[in-house]
Amino acid sequence: xDERIVIDAEGRxxxxxxxxxLASDYARFVERLRSQWPEQSxxxxxxxxxxxxxxxxxxxxxxxxxxxxxxxxxxxxxxMAGRNRETEDINTGRVQA
Numbered sequence: 001x002d003e004r005i006v007i008d009a010e011g012r013x014x015x016x017x018x019x020x021x022l023a024s025d026y027a028r029f030v031e032r033l034r035s036q037w038p039e040q041s042x043x044x045x046x047x048x049x050x051x052x053x054x055x056x057x058x059x060x061x062x063x064x065x066x067x068x069x070x071x072x073x074x075x076x077x078x079x080m081a082g083r084n085r086e087t088e089d090i091n092t093g094r095v096q097a
Contacts, residue, residue: 008084009081009082009084009085009088010081012077012078012080012081012084013077013078013081015074015077016074016075016076016077016078016080016081017074017078018074019070019071019073019074019077020071020074020075020078022070022074023067023070023071023074026063026066026067026070027067027071030060030063030064030067033060033063034060037056037060039053041053
């Protein structure tokens with residue numbers, strides 16, 4: 001049985017590109033959501049308007065945080081792909097450690 005470790009740099013690079021695409025698509029979605037969801041409360045009662053707007057703002061902030069985390073994950077995958085390529089080169093003797 002072959003017990004060598006295989007490092008999939010191309011898989012990580014592909015994953016990084018996919019995360020970046022997802023992050024870009026999601027950022028466009030959040031921007032559309034923000035632009036279509038008015039900052040004024042549609043509720044006529046002040047006691048409902050405050051909590052409604054707090055919920056709206058919390059949801060939009062959570063959406064933005066998720067977008068940032070997705071983009072960061074993609075960037076991390078791209079960095080690891082580079083590291084994996086370096087490791088593959090060292091392991092195959094193409095580069096001296």
